[in-house]
Each structure stands twice: as structure tokens, then as C-alpha cells.
Amino acid sequence: MNTEQSKPLIELSHVTKSFPSMSGNFQALKNVSLKIGKGQLVAVTGKSGSGKSTLLNIIAGIDKPTEGQVAINGIRVDKLSESELATWRGKNIGVVFQFFQLLPTLTVIENIMLPMDFCNRYPKNERRERALVLLEQVNIREQADKLPSALSGGQQQRAAIARALANDPPVIIADEPTGNLDSQTSAAIFELFAALARSEKTVIVVTHEKDFADYFKDVIVIADGAIVNEFVPA
């Protein structure tokens, strides 16, 4: 799915993922190959159980492929050890979840600064200002010192997106990020992802939303662990 103008930032070659099951091995992904370029905004869609989250987990280095290769930004992710993976993931992958998963006892800005403290990419005395810039980028700077529970669902998801950007990763992955939001708020979140892609982030979003075609030029359709339609023009 790599377009002519972009080099592949993400390349999966013949990836299979098997899980043990009562009746032998179950293949959640079957011989999946794909290329995704820098700054691409990609939707992953398909029925429940088709393998969407497994694909995201493989790209994020959360799961290892049973067979095949995963290369991201020139790094063979499938070859990294668990400790190397944790460091690599912190710098290269920002993750956005359906239920936001902000830490409830930390303020919004503290939630954004936490991954910076883990990763050490930015000096300690610059982290608060960077978090404020990110909150500005997602339009909730004025919520910085509140607890997540004081924010609306859409504002919490904006905070989660700012957190995903904390260490300036090239790749943002989001697993049904609007599954818990109304359609107007969902549209605003999709707009935000589109803006991130315009600023050269590669954004991969698992979504069931029927109207995603307005936002996503590139759509990966998965059925029974295989890509059945990699590119659907809007």
C-alpha cells in the first residue's frame, strides 16, 4: 500500500501469527505483507475477530510474529529482545486506546509528561513546556491541570493523543479510538489524526466507522487474518 511518493516506513513481509488453541494452532494473521509510508493515514477495518488488533500489536512490537518479518524505520522489530522492544516502542510508537487509559490520579499534563519521564528523550526542564505545546496542538491546553475525570470523552481522547505524541514517535496507532465517542466528537478526532498525518506522522487507525472514507484514502480490509483489499479509493 506504499504510494509512489513515500518510502515504506513500515514493511511487513509474510507475517503469520498463530495462537495455541484446543484444536491445534489458530492463525490470527495469515501471510500478511504490506508497506506503509511516512505520513500515511491508514484505516484498518474488518469484522470482529478478523485480526485487526493482532496486526496493530505486531506493528507496535507488542506481539511477535510466528513467521515473517517486521521492519519499521529500518529496524527489524521482530528481532528485538523484550528489553530492546520496550525502549524502541517508547520512542517509535504512540498508542491511543478506545477507553483513553489516562491515569486517573494524575492531572492531564502529568499524564502527558509520564512517557517523557520513561523515555528520557527530552531534558527534564523542557518536559512541562513540551506537554503544554502538545495540549495546545490538540486544543485542550486550558485543561492541563485538571484530573481526567473532569474532562469530556472527546477531551480525554485528545489528552490521550497528546500523550501518544509525547516522545515524538514517527508512528501513531489507535485501536477503535472513537468507539466510545459520539459521531460529532469522532469526526473531530479523525480530523486530528488527518492533521497529524499532514505533519508527517504515520497514523494507523482500527475503526468500524462506516464513514471513514471521508478521512482515509488508504484502507486495509482484513478477513479471517488475511488482507482482502489493501486499497479502496474514497
Ligand SMILES: Nc1ncnc2c1ncn2[C@@H]1O[C@H](COP(=O)(O)OP(=O)(O)OP(=O)(O)O)[C@@H](O)[C@H]1O
Ligand atoms: N492471545 C490470544 N490467544 C489466542 N487467540 C487470540 C489471542 N489474541 C487474539 N486471538 C484470536 O485471534 C483472532 C483475531 O483477534 P483480534 O483481536 O486481532 O481481532 P479483531 O479484528 O481486532 O477483533 P475485534 O474487532 O473484536 O477487536 C480472534 O479469533 C481471537 O480470538
